[in-house]
Amino acid sequence: MSTLEIKDLHVSIETEQGTKEILKGVSLTIKTGETHAIMGPNGSGKSTLASTIAGHPRYTVTSGSITLDGEDVLGMSVDERARAGVFLAMQYPVEVPGVTMTNFLRTAKTAIDGEVPALRTWTKDVKAAMQELRIDADFAQRNVNEGFSGGEKKRVEILQLELFKPKFAVLDETDSGLDVDALKVVSEGVNRAHSTGNMGTLLITHYTRILRYIKPDFVHVFVDGKVVEEGGPELADRLEEEGYDRYLSGAGAAVAPAAQA
Amino acid sequence: MTETTTEKARIGAPSAQPYINGFTEEGENLSPINADGTVTAPSSGPLAGDSAKGHSHGGGVGVPDSSRAGRLTSYKLEDFKALTGLEEDWRFTPLRRLRGLHTEALNGAAPSVSVTAPAGVTVETVGREDKRIGSAGIPEDRVSANAWANFTEATVITVPAETSLDSEVSVVLAGNGSEASAQHVVIVAEKFSKALVVLGHEGSAVVSENVEIVLEDGAELTVVSLQEWNDDSVHASSQQARIGRDAKFKHIVVSLGGNLVRVTPTARFAAPGGEVELFGLYFADAGQHLEHRTYVDHAQPNCVSNVLYKGALQGKDAHTVWVGDVLIQKQAEGTDSYEKNQNLVLTDGCRADSVPNLEIETGLIEGAGHASATGRFDDEHLFYLMARGIPEDVARHLVVRGFLNEIIQKIKVPAIEERLTDAVERELAAGDN
Numbered sequence: 001m002s003t004l005e006i007k008d009l010h011v012s013i014e015t016e017q018g019t020k021e022i023l024k025g026v027s028l029t030i031k032t033g034e035t036h037a038i039m040g041p042n043g044s045g046k047s048t049l050a051s052t053i054a055g056h057p058r059y060t061v062t063s064g065s066i067t068l069d070g071e072d073v074l075g076m077s078v079d080e081r082a083r084a085g086v087f088l089a090m091q092y093p094v095e096v097p098g099v100t101m102t103n104f105l106r107t108a109k110t111a112i113d114g115e116v117p118a119l120r121t122w123t124k125d126v127k128a129a130m131q132e133l134r135i136d137a138d139f140a141q142r143n144v145n146e147g148f149s150g151g152e153k154k155r156v157e158i159l160q161l162e163l164f165k166p167k168f169a170v171l172d173e174t175d176s177g178l179d180v181d182a183l184k185v186v187s188e189g190v191n192r193a194h195s196t197g198n199m200g201t202l203l204i205t206h207y208t209r210i211l212r213y214i215k216p217d218f219v220h221v222f223v224d225g226k227v228v229e230e231g232g233p234e235l236a237d238r239l240e241e242e243g244y245d246r247y248l249s250g251a252g253a254a255v256a257p258a259a260q261a
Numbered sequence: 262m263t264e265t266t267t268e269k270a271r272i273g274a275p276s277a278q279p280y281i282n283g284f285t286e287e288g289e290n291l292s293p294i295n296a297d298g299t300v301t302a303p304s305s306g307p308l309a310g311d312s313a314k315g316h317s318h319g320g321g322v323g324v325p326d327s328s329r330a331g332r333l334t335s336y337k338l339e340d341f342k343a344l345t346g347l348e349e350d351w352r353f354t355p356l357r358r359l360r361g362l363h364t365e366a367l368n369g370a371a372p373s374v375s376v377t378a379p380a381g382v383t384v385e386t387v388g389r390e391d392k393r394i395g396s397a398g399i400p401e402d403r404v405s406a407n408a409w410a411n412f413t414e415a416t417v418i419t420v421p422a423e424t425s426l427d428s429e430v431s432v433v434l435a436g437n438g439s440e441a442s443a444q445h446v447v448i449v450a451e452k453f454s455k456a457l458v459v460l461g462h463e464g465s466a467v468v469s470e471n472v473e474i475v476l477e478d479g480a481e482l483t484v485v486s487l488q489e490w491n492d493d494s495v496h497a498s499s500q501q502a503r504i505g506r507d508a509k510f511k512h513i514v515v516s517l518g519g520n521l522v523r524v525t526p527t528a529r530f531a532a533p534g535g536e537v538e539l540f541g542l543y544f545a546d547a548g549q550h551l552e553h554r555t556y557v558d559h560a561q562p563n564c565v566s567n568v569l570y571k572g573a574l575q576g577k578d579a580h581t582v583w584v585g586d587v588l589i590q591k592q593a594e595g596t597d598s599y600e601k602n603q604n605l606v607l608t609d610g611c612r613a614d615s616v617p618n619l620e621i622e623t624g625l626i627e628g629a630g631h632a633s634a635t636g637r638f639d640d641e642h643l644f645y646l647m648a649r650g651i652p653e654d655v656a657r658h659l660v661v662r663g664f665l666n667e668i669i670q671k672i673k674v675p676a677i678e679e680r681l682t683d684a685v686e687r688e689l690a691a692g693d694n
Binding site (some may be wrong): 055078081083096097099103104106108143144164188 | 643
């Protein structure tokens with residue numbers, strides 16, 4: 001049983017107009033076996049939270065803390081966080097030139113586990129996981145994400161989730177840009193990983209659609225860098241019907257209009 | 262083929278039309294090292310090198326302007342004008358770093374040559390009058406002609422007819438001096454022979470080198486040219502191959518060390534049915550200038566050529582140049598050719614120039630393609646790999662190794678592949694400091 005704890009997190013970025021605070025005091029506790037959905041309109045800071053947990057250098061934590069079983073996550077480098085068990089499924093996975101998927105997966109697995117995976121079972125595991133996610137076998141020989149479609153990239157993110165077996169998975173809008181079939185395949189992958197009982201999931205999404213396939217235990221509504229409402233799965237149903245308007249009319253002034261466009 | 266189609270196919274091959282006023286071909290004035298203030302641009306247009314002037318054309322039928330067929334070739338140094346740095350084929354090269362290879366008499370001590378060859382191979386040291394001198398090459402630029410004018414002895418390596426070597430011929434050219442020198446090597450693969458020759462350049466030298474490579478009918482020859490010089494070396498190498506009927510030539514250039522390295526491999530088909538593969542791998546560190554100019558002359562029908570050069574750059578003022586010329590002459594029907602250059606920029610402050618030139622004078626060909634891509638390894642790539650637990654140095658190495666491995670794998674000789682993999686690792690390790 002592990003706990004990922006975020007306490008009063010304030011995060012800012014540098015823009016051309018100066019420093020801008022994106023997260024304005026976020027607190028959140030996720031335990032192994034739980035699925036938390038973070039929902040909110042564009043520009044509310046959802047993805048900033050995801051990137052900050054993973055340690056993207058663009059984001060500066062000005063105060064607050066993130067701990068994993070009491071260990072200071074913010075004090076760790078990006079790769080150390082991954083090795084500690086934090087996995088970020090990226091919204092826009094980049095293409096990495098010159099590195100085949102096979103080589104990449106094996107290198108990452110080796111880094112995370114601290115030892116080279118047993119060749120025989122590893123190859124078999126990769127093959128099986130690819131099949132379940134309906135990823136073509138020839139992807140193994142292609143360079144990481146190179147020439148993959150949007151949906152293929154997302155499936156490859158979930159492939160990594162299944163193979164690396166993190167303690168906590170942060171899914172940053174994994175559902176965006178997916179058609180229904182791909183959404184199902186990807187959701188099944190997340191559910192498979194989750195069903196091992198050894199993982200906590202932080203599911204960040206703009207839409208309620210994915211919540212038909214991945215059932216959250218908790219729903220947090222994000223507006224303007226803060227959690228404005230929390231509840232169980234019923235909150236997601238309500239958001240599906242009502243949208244975010246009711247939060248925006250209240251806190252509307254603080255949300256940049258451009259971000260909603 | 263109709264005239265119209267032929268003309269279309271020649272887009273990119275400059276014709277006799279004047280250039281657009283005010284437009285200069287990129288790169289012309291980009292090297293301030295070359296322009297010393299007294300130089301004025303040639304009046305005949307930016308693409309017109311010496312070949313556009315009223316010179317005798319050593320090779321070919323006088324296609325005007327910068328068509329590769331019209332470039333001046335000559336054994337005589339005096340036929341080549343003094344370089345200004347504005348010539349099409351020198352515009353990227355920092356002439357001031359050539360250490361006199363283009364201006365001085367090359368009478369310094371040339372790198373010593375030691376050859377290790379399996380039984381059956383003939384290795385000779387010959388004088389200038391040997392009849393094999395000039396059998397495959399003719400200087401295509403002033404620096405090459407300067408070496409031709411100044412070399413005193415040549416090494417001739419002959420693989421006898423119908424001999425298939427079971428191990429490689431290793432030629433070590435070890436530099437031990439800083440005076441401008443001239444070198445000459447001739448490699449002859451006789452009829453139906455099969456061989457691999459490795460030219461290993463090492464040590465410190467300032468040298469202009471001519472390598473002539475003859476493939477007689479049906480020969481299969483691989484030549485690997487390794488530039489693992491010390492950091493102070495300057496090396497210009499013209500490596501010209503003449504490809505006989507149904508002969509197969511594989512040429513692999515690996516440039517890692519040296520202050521300035523400029524390798525210009527040329528493959529000319531002398532008879533139909535030949536196959537040429539020109540591969541290159543280079544890794545430029547801070548301050549290094551690594552330049553490669555390939556040329557495949559499809560002068561015969563039904564020949565195949567494939568050119569692939571890949572390079573990595575890291576550090577301030579690391580500069581690489583690849584210029585790939587492919588000329589498919591009118592009579593070269595059934596030609597199949599492709600050329601590609603890819604560069605990976607690892608840090609800020611590097612510069613990769615990449616120029617594919619394709620001239621096609623007949624439409625009756627199988628294929629003719631070219632591609633060039635220069636990409637960078639940036640913070641987002643690094644973040645992605647590190648977010649998967651991979652430490653920064655491992656991530657960097659992973660990318661470069663993967664990228665360059667495509668060329669190393671072409672060599673197909675485990676010992677050399679291993680040696681090159683190690684050499685790339687050393688380059689990478691140097692970049693970590």
